[in-house]
Amino acid sequence: MNALVQLVAVTKRYADAPALHPTNLSIERGKTTVLIGPSGCGKSTLLRIIIRLIAPDSGTIDFDGSQITAANIDILRHRIGYVIQEGGLFPHLTARANILLMARHLEKSDEEMRTRLSELCELTRFPENLLARYPLELSGGQRQRVSLMRALMLSPELLLLDEPLGALDPLVRASLQKDLKEIFARLRQTTLLVTHDLAEAAYFGDEIVLMNEGRVVQQGSIIDLRERPANPFVSEFINAQRSLAVL
Amino acid sequence: MKRIRKAGKEEIQPLFRRFRIVFHFCAVLPFLIFTCSLFCAQPVLIGSKKFTESYVLGEIAKRTLNEAGIPAEHRQGMGGTIILWEALRGGQIDIYLEYTGTIAQEILKTERQLSVQEIRDALTKTGVGMTEPLGFNNTYALVMRRNEAQRLGIRTIGDLRKHPELKIGLTHEFLDRRDGWRPLRQRYSLPQLNIIGIDHALGYAALANGSIDVKDAYSTDAKIAENDLVSLVDDFDFFPKYDAVFLFRTSLRDDAIAGLHGLAGTLDEARMIRLNAEAERTKNYTTAANLYFQNAVGSTVTTGESFWQKLARWTLRHLELAGFSLLLSVMTGIPLGIVASRGGATGNMILGFAGVMQTVPSLALLALLVPLPFFGISVRTAITALFLYGLLPIVRNTASGLQDIPRSLRESAIALGLAPAARLWRIYLPMASRSILSGIKTSAVINIGTATLAALIGAGGYGEPILSGLNLNDHVTILEGAIPAALLALVVQWSFDLLDRILIPKGLRL
Numbered sequence: 001m002n003a004l005v006q007l008v009a010v011t012k013r014y015a016d017a018p019a020l021h022p023t024n025l026s027i028e029r030g031k032t033t034v035l036i037g038p039s040g041c042g043k044s045t046l047l048r049i050i051i052r053l054i055a056p057d058s059g060t061i062d063f064d065g066s067q068i069t070a071a072n073i074d075i076l077r078h079r080i081g082y083v084i085q086e087g088g089l090f091p092h093l094t095a096r097a098n099i100l101l102m103a104r105h106l107e108k109s110d111e112e113m114r115t116r117l118s119e120l121c122e123l124t125r126f127p128e129n130l131l132a133r134y135p136l137e138l139s140g141g142q143r144q145r146v147s148l149m150r151a152l153m154l155s156p157e158l159l160l161l162d163e164p165l166g167a168l169d170p171l172v173r174a175s176l177q178k179d180l181k182e183i184f185a186r187l188r189q190t191t192l193l194v195t196h197d198l199a200e201a202a203y204f205g206d207e208i209v210l211m212n213e214g215r216v217v218q219q220g221s222i223i224d225l226r227e228r229p230a231n232p233f234v235s236e237f238i239n240a241q242r243s244l245a246v247l
Numbered sequence: 248m249k250r251i252r253k254a255g256k257e258e259i260q261p262l263f264r265r266f267r268i269v270f271h272f273c274a275v276l277p278f279l280i281f282t283c284s285l286f287c288a289q290p291v292l293i294g295s296k297k298f299t300e301s302y303v304l305g306e307i308a309k310r311t312l313n314e315a316g317i318p319a320e321h322r323q324g325m326g327g328t329i330i331l332w333e334a335l336r337g338g339q340i341d342i343y344l345e346y347t348g349t350i351a352q353e354i355l356k357t358e359r360q361l362s363v364q365e366i367r368d369a370l371t372k373t374g375v376g377m378t379e380p381l382g383f384n385n386t387y388a389l390v391m392r393r394n395e396a397q398r399l400g401i402r403t404i405g406d407l408r409k410h411p412e413l414k415i416g417l418t419h420e421f422l423d424r425r426d427g428w429r430p431l432r433q434r435y436s437l438p439q440l441n442i443i444g445i446d447h448a449l450g451y452a453a454l455a456n457g458s459i460d461v462k463d464a465y466s467t468d469a470k471i472a473e474n475d476l477v478s479l480v481d482d483f484d485f486f487p488k489y490d491a492v493f494l495f496r497t498s499l500r501d502d503a504i505a506g507l508h509g510l511a512g513t514l515d516e517a518r519m520i521r522l523n524a525e526a527e528r529t530k531n532y533t534t535a536a537n538l539y540f541q542n543a544v545g546s547t548v549t550t551g552e553s554f555w556q557k558l559a560r561w562t563l564r565h566l567e568l569a570g571f572s573l574l575l576s577v578m579t580g581i582p583l584g585i586v587a588s589r590g591g592a593t594g595n596m597i598l599g600f601a602g603v604m605q606t607v608p609s610l611a612l613l614a615l616l617v618p619l620p621f622f623g624i625s626v627r628t629a630i631t632a633l634f635l636y637g638l639l640p641i642v643r644n645t646a647s648g649l650q651d652i653p654r655s656l657r658e659s660a661i662a663l664g665l666a667p668a669a670r671l672w673r674i675y676l677p678m679a680s681r682s683i684l685s686g687i688k689t690s691a692v693i694n695i696g697t698a699t700l701a702a703l704i705g706a707g708g709y710g711e712p713i714l715s716g717l718n719l720n721d722h723v724t725i726l727e728g729a730i731p732a733a734l735l736a737l738v739v740q741w742s743f744d745l746l747d748r749i750l751i752p753k754g755l756r757l
């Protein structure tokens with residue numbers, strides 16, 4: 001079994017409605033898994049459960065063979081990177097301080113941090129001279145690169161990306177897509193990426209997980225989804241996105 | 248592993264380090280002054296009520312003790328009878344001047360006229376001693392403008408019955424006394440309905456400009472002659488005798504008690520009126536007190552402190568009051584605000600408590616603390632009241648500053664794996680720093696203003712000249728306190744604006 005993360009029968013309900021019906025999902029090592037589905041189908045909820053910003057109502061989540069619990073999550077979070085649409089950078093810290101925040105907290109050596117920082121700047125094509133800037137002094141694309149560097153700083157085994165490119169204009173988005181794909185390949189990074197853009201999913205996804213109304217509807221490659229839809233919703237979703245692309 | 252500090256020049260020290268430096272700075276200064284004032288010397292403490300004669304006699308007692316080589320301090324104008332009596336009983340003061348009539352009526356709560364010996368016996372049981380009378384009877388009197396009294400043919404209190412239209416202004420103390428207005432009105436069947444309560448010194452101004460026609464006064468009051476007033480004859484002998492005596496704690500050192508006894512029988516009414524008049528003329532109680540010694544022994548005159556010395560003393564005390572209370576407000580307000588920001592029943596309770604504290608008028612808060620054990624008439628009480636008063640802006644701003652942090656940023660901090668304490672120090676508090684600092688600034692400016700009230704319980708500061716100026720109806724003296732207080736508030740405001748630039752992270756000021 002080569003899964004880094006294994007969700008078994010995970011459920012979550014908010015006050016009025018279930019957000020996640022019993023859900024099973026495995027995230028393979030070294031691969032990019034893409035979560036896709038209509039707005040409100042539970043993609044972010046799933047990510048937030050893995051990093052335990054919210055606790056599941058039932059079910060288990062195993063990370064690298066051991067179950068994630070409230071007790072061990074603090075350690076496990078150091079092995080998981082998390083990037084959200086707005087970046088989540090702290091405005092009172094410079095780009096550098098944002099990236100180094102955890103490393104400093106864990107008292108890594110100066111030398112180690114300096115080396116890692118240059119590596120990351122090169123990897124994400126971020127100009128080192130901008131490291132002294134505050135988030136408000138950076139463009140949206142630059143901010144997402146910093147956010148990615150912060151997530152990658154401790155060389156996490158798992159990278160969770162919740163619509164990281166959602167707020168960017170198409171040109172910036174395209175160039176970041178290309179860079180991200182390269183980075184994932186170079187690092188052989190296990191990644192779970194949320195998007196609602198089928199083209200983006202097809203571009204990144206070794207494995208695509210299509211969700212609807214709190215359930216996983218189908219999991220497979222883009223070919224699988226297109227050629228062998230599990231039910232009418234899958235074809236409907238794919239066709240809707242296609243016709244959009246034609247526009 | 249090596250601790251990392253400077254990975255780049257623009258990485259300013261973590262915020263909490265800077266906070267700590269400022270905390271230390273703020274903490275050390277007022278604390279030193281405070282402890283010093285508590286422990287350095289244990290002088291005999293003399294209290295006085297809030298009127299000229301009491302101030303002057305307080306000064307006389309102080310100088311008498313000083314000349315006997317006994318360190319003594321005078322807490323001027325602390326309030327009315329009950330406040331001083333409780334302060335004496337509680338040991339916050341050692342000596343104050345009282346009148347036999349007041350002791351019988353207000354303290355021993357009896358309707359009978361008591362002899363000096365009876366009074367002394369009753370007081371001894373409570374651990375308080377009393378000197379022989381100083382020599383003058385300062386009884387209550389009702390006074391009117393002389394020309395008005397003549398025009399209306401009023402000579403005695405009984406004559407007031409014929410003129411129900413007269414407006415009467417009385418001090419709050421006289422209105423409430425057992426030998427005050429109510430029994431007086433009953434005894435003489437007075438018909439007047441137009442009664443207002445007014446401060447003693449302001450009452451003379453009201454009498455002069457005709458807003459009132461009759462007021463209460465003390466028979467040795469220099470203002471009677473000065474303002475061309477007449478005392479109405481007490482034809483029913485209603486007012487008891489008010490012989491001036493010093494009350495002291497029997498635990499007071501013997502040489503000090505002997506010094507006080509030496510003052511007995513040395514002041515008749517005429518002399519007391521002269522001293523009172525001198526105090527009002529020179530606006531200086533020490534000068535008036537010196538007159539007593541000049542005539543008695545012909546010793547050299549000490550002119551007391553210069554204005555600048557006084558200003559320095561007031562400023563130091565004012566800073567001590569406002570600074571120390573602010574420090575307490577900050578040290579408790581921020582943690583309370585952090586708890587309150589989490590909401591829930593506890594949070595609401597904290598915000599509710601701080602809110603209620605601020606709606607209590609500051610004067611009432613002082614008055615409520617005085618009777619409590621541990622507090623009494625002291626700097627401690629003033630600082631506590633100011634501290635409670637300054638809590639709300641800090642608690643509220645801390646809570647709202649923290650609550651305003653977007654959820655996505657809170658979650659980013661959690662998802663990074665930062666421990667709760669590190670999240671608070673490195674992320675949440677710095678992000679809320681602008682709001683917290685503005686709360687502290689509000690609290691500081693309020694404190695500077697409110698601290699002037701501390702003089703009411705003898706805690707000093709800029710309120711001291713304001714109070715005594717109010718008592719003397721002397722605007723210059725009032726301004727001697729009011730102007731520095733306003734300037735200080737401006738300076739504090741300005742320093743905080745400067746502090747903003749240091750403490751609020753640059754990234755939040757873009």
Ligand SMILES: Nc1ncnc2c1ncn2[C@@H]1O[C@H](COP(=O)(O)OP(=O)(O)OP(=O)(O)O)[C@@H](O)[C@H]1O
Pocket residue numbers: 014015019038039040041042043044045046196
């Ligand atoms: N804190 C909350 N309280 C109540 N309901 C919530 C809460 N958070 C999310 N939901 C609901 O749970 C469902 C799943 O939300 P989720 O954020 O996971 O959707 P999503 O797939 O990420 O959507 P999008 O593509 O728009 O980001 C939605 O119906 C949403 O309204």
Ligand SMILES: [Mg+2]
Pocket residue numbers: 043044045162
């Ligand atoms: Mg979402």
